[in-house]
Amino acid sequence: MRFSQLSIQILDSLLYSIHLCGVKKRRLFFYFILLSPMSVVAQTRMANDTLQMLGDSVVITANRYARKLSNVTVPVSIINAKQIQEIGAIRLTDVLKEQPGLTMTSGFGAGVQLQGLNPDYTIILINGEPLVGRTAGVLDLNRIALGNIKKIEIVKGPSSSLYGSEAMAGVINIITDAANAMPLQATFRYGTYQTMDAGVNHSIVNKSISYQGYYNYFSTDGFSIRPNSTSRTTTPITRYTINQQLKYNFSDHTNISLSIRATDEKVKSEISVVNGGATISSYGYEHNTDQNFNASLNHKFSNKLKTSFRGYLTEYNGRQDLLTVAGVPYYDLLNHLFQRIENQTDWNISQQTNLIFGAGTILEGVKSNRYDSEQIRKTNSIGYGFSQIELNPTKNLIVIGGIRFDKNEAFASAFSPKISASYKINENNKLKFSIGQGFKAPDFRQIYLDFTNAAAGGYSVFGSDQAQKVIAQLMNAGQVGTLYNTYYQLNTLKPEYSNGMHFSWDYESSNKTFLSIQLFRNDINNLIQVQQVAAYVTGAQIFSYLNVGRAFTQGVEVESKYQLNPNIMLSGGYQFLLSGDKDQIAQIKAGKVYTRDANGYSRLLSLSDYVGLSNISKHRAQFKCNYHDQKGFFANIRFIYRSRWAVNNTNGNEVFDNGDEFAKGYISVNSSIGKEYKNGLSIQLGTDNIGNYVDAVNLPNLPGSTFYGILKYQLLNKK
């Protein structure tokens, strides 16, 4: 694990109680708090079930060591197991789509847009270790089963100073339950479209060993929401997930932890490609596997000094095998291997000063049939070092400064600083501020792609490393017609950079009301974009990648919770988001961008018509009402709104403006009810998308109304 195992060890009892509280085993919980050294904290938590828990929840991702949420200086959201369970969520996408400020995207799997930045820019971690296997920058979040998750931590804003590449928009860290209190737990969920999810968790916990095993099977028949179409928007899928975690304590000072996670997914593919007007249908399977293995050794030298060594290996293999109706085979292969060794040392220098530092090395490589040879793995090695210091000069002030340097073999190095601070004005009010730089390294496809689409007009896309070499060869063969100016700009790609800033005000009152208002701005430079660099003699285009774009996103996020009475909690969230391509804005200001009026005649585009980047909604809002009672009954209803977003440029000017095509804004309403019995059994019924909102083109992952039932049994630990 990336975060310190030792700090977990210290906090084990605390986390234990949180978990227990999460699954609402009050009787058991009571036994525990008697034993727990943290019983005072725990007791207040029990008295105020939900709100109090918020500030006291432990966050690991924000600092790479455990801190109470109330002492964290950057914007963090925590989703705990109980919340996941009560909305009937089974895949990571189910839960993220209901979170303030997050937007799910479709295309190359379900990705997540954070603060208006594409899925490429958010790193996805499981227990602090990154998942790999992105297609066109998107990591399909449906790959992640939720059955053994303790909590999900979401850090918003550039976090490369701790996590390196990809942590440009933020970090999503999925924390699984290494020490589940339940010896056995089985869950079965069945719903519309024969969607089935079955999971088993079992664990063994004693003084020296904590073990957890998790097995999950998921299958769905998929669905079709396109009228008059036989092709399914979501095709039949089967997935298996296995997760084994073992922690062994040699002594109070030293432990070792091992974890293996594997997923195997088979997706039935029915693909229709329109090519020059001809529709070519292909059928077959996509087979994706994903394995992660990590081992860590943790040692505590004293109460003030501890260190951990972590080794991590992960491999993603995606292969698509298709046959066209005419019997022509087609396949696509992507294999991504990622290996990392890392050390982190935590040193509590004094009451007021906390220091961490670490270093690591990464070796990763990708094989793909879209590179010049699928036999040869393209590799990159990265060496990095990081350090972060936390200062508490006064009781109410926390200042954190961090820095990380990543030295890359395959492309330019990156330097990521960050400073953040929080100040408690009084019991109820707190201000937070952070400024930092994040980066995303060019990915393998942007460097090594060697792809010619012989079918669709013969255009080619070459990675930056390949382009000059391949085009020179093509020129010698007399195949190149024109070289564009962009050809001469081809260079070693630099990482994309973002300078992010955030300011927030948090208000919490008498454990009943919580309000947070957050302003953010991200300025992104060196955006890597596909550009035409040459043309074949035939006129077909040759593309490559260049660092050309400059963009920004900025907005306001509001999160609120209100405990109406001991049983009912209301919560709401809102995000206002603006975005723009800075070069496009300059062009518009210079009077060089045109649009069309109602007659179809061109006119100059004014800045007020400009809507910014595609796929970004200006407004997003959530409203949720949760009911719980002492008898284990719960019910909830959640409204999620997203305003229109630009999808296609239809008025011939390559910028998105009011005259373009938008996907309509929509509300989806989800609801669930359930009851947990004292004997460990629980039942739950739910429905998603009650209003049956469907947009087959722009929301292919949103089926109409669906229903499900969940049966769960927990063998209780009668300690």
Added chain:
Amino acid sequence: MKKSIQNLAVGLICSVSILACSKSDTSTLMPVTAVRVNDIPSDTIVGLSAQGAPLTNGKYTFYSIEKNAIVPNADSASTKWDIAFMSTRIITNGGTSGIGQGGAFVFTGLFDALTTIPADSVFKTDNAPASYAIPTGSGKGWYNYDGLTNLITPLAGRVLVIRTASGKYAKIEIISYYKGGVTLPATASDMDKLTKQRYYTFRVAYQPNGTKTF
């Protein structure tokens, strides 16, 4: 052969007479008004092959700017036409495409703002297959092609400045490539995208007096 000579002769007489007309008009300086031309077919899809590939006749539609009329294909080797359309390609009656004095260039700006063709403008002529006066290809001449939606969208703020077969000047703004004069939405059916494409709607202003002002 005889017929084509006849056609040529008729064409010549026509153009001479119009030339004569316009000469007399120069003194009065008639304002040039733009006309909107709707749904000129351009080698439209006539069917599908067994594999589902679209089939066309592979023929140009010839068009006379002077007369605002389609010219029969039989008159292709004449100066009766000024421009011709085949799918997204637009040719002018000159160079390798025809026997007239035709040429063109693409002006970036607004149709109404182009009141005088700048003196330093260079009219290009077709040099098939290497190049055309109105460049072919997405983003290079008059349109943009979106590979995801398979839609052709005329670029906004582009004016095709045309020298006609008889050496007069005209300006054209393409409005749509789809029947009905409006680009189809991305959500349109594949069948609509096939059958409604290749219909040009544009506005054209023609200066019959031979000057470069509109």
